[in-house]
Amino acid sequence: xxxxxxxxxxxxxxxxxxxxxxxxxxxxxxxxxxxxxxxxxxxxxxxxxxxxxxxxxxxxxxxxxxxxxxxxxxxxxxxxxxxxxxxxxxxxxxxxxxxxxxxxxxxxxxxxxxxxxxxxxxxxxxxxxxxxxxxxxxxxxxxxxxxxxxxxxxxxxxxxxxxxxxxxxxxxxxxxxxxxxxxxxxxxxxxxxxxxxxxxxxxxxxxxxxxxxxxxxxxxxxxxxxxxxxxxxxxxxxxxxxxxxxxxxxxxxxxxxxxxxxxxxxxxxxxxxxxxxxxxxxxxxxxxxxxxxxxxxxxxxxxxxxxxxxxxxxxxxxxxxxxxxxxxxxxxxxxxxxxxxxxxxxxxxxxxxxxxxxxx
Ligand SMILES: *Cc1c(COP(=O)(O)O)cnc(C)c1O
Numbered sequence: 548x549x550x551x552x553x554x555x556x557x558x559x560x561x562x563x564x565x566x567x568x569x570x571x572x573x574x575x576x577x578x579x580x581x582x583x584x585x586x587x588x589x590x591x592x593x594x595x596x597x598x599x600x601x602x603x604x605x606x607x608x609x610x611x612x613x614x615x616x617x618x619x620x621x622x623x624x625x626x627x628x629x630x631x632x633x634x635x636x637x638x639x640x641x642x643x644x645x646x647x648x649x650x651x652x653x654x655x656x657x658x659x660x661x662x663x664x665x666x667x668x669x670x671x672x673x674x675x676x677x678x679x680x681x682x683x684x685x686x687x688x689x690x691x692x693x694x695x696x697x698x699x700x701x702x703x704x705x706x707x708x709x710x711x712x713x714x715x716x717x718x719x720x721x722x723x724x725x726x727x728x729x730x731x732x733x734x735x736x737x738x739x740x741x742x743x744x745x746x747x748x749x750x751x752x753x754x755x756x757x758x759x760x761x762x763x764x765x766x767x768x769x770x771x772x773x774x775x776x777x778x779x780x781x782x783x784x785x786x787x788x789x790x791x792x793x794x795x796x797x798x799x800x801x802x803x804x805x806x807x808x809x810x811x812x813x814x815x816x817x818x819x820x821x822x823x824x825x826x827x828x829x830x831x832x833x834x835x836x837x838x839x840x841x842x843x844x845x846x847x848x849x850x851x852x853x854x855x856x857x858x859x860x861x862x863x864x865x866x867x868x869x870x871x872x873x874x875x876x877x878x879x880x881x882x883x884x885x886x887x888x889x890x891x892x893x894x895x896x897x898x899x900x901x902x903x904x905x906x907x
Pocket of ligand 1: 558608612634683684710711712713733742
């Protein structure tokens, strides 16, 4: 086997051995009582993580599948897709590909979607669904969700779908208080688990709204998920190994590390990496520190123009890996993830090695 390169990329994240081993638990039948027990064991912990009592579905799919599912279930009239980077743009492409009437509201990459942009669109009365990416992994921008929530709460007929893929389990997201209808995330980012399962909290309003919808489709139909949920099951055979790992990791997050400690650890790592970026003359790609992601930092490389590909090659000698920029931003930026179970010691070690390589 090749040397393992420890991952500091914004997904997939490094997985602790304990959770890898949990995946090797002998299989149970997905209609057997043992499976129901596993499902029921996970629910209260995941609800605690999201500060909600709403059902939290666990869908065996990458997050993109549930992004598609949420607009299928909830955009009956017209959707507005807020775009500030590659993943929020993907949601617009998905909405169009599903044949749903939609508009894009795009800002320059590096900028955040602001509350007045929500007001501008929702006040027209044209839309019954909006999509919003909380933490734009491609640009390292964190949207001001609390301020935006004050706006969308005034428009209860608009379903609010939030992609929290690179934020959930890395920062506090109070599902109920934010007036959100769908909040989704894959396991491979801040949960620090292998990819393959998506977590999705859904509001009562959304579950009611999609009851008589025609476009829900089959695999991501929230009604079907709800019906199975009531029996502590999933409609089709789920990724059972991932559910064992999720149960193990939630036990750790909620009962060993503790939620407040987890949020504080992420905030501390974030501060250290942002300080480093600014001290070394890169600066942040995000428009300001206020809107910079808490779980990954996207360095602006346009001024210093270090060779990012070469840096990663050099880092390979130390068995670590960071990420270049996303798509068109490949050499213009580079990204360091400080998410999941990564510790401050890991981050300080990584930054020291980068300093050594770059001769800072
Ligand atoms: C990684 C990521 C996705 C895509 O997730 P998949 O599991 O690959 O479908 C979507 N949105 C954001 C913000 C991401 O970071």
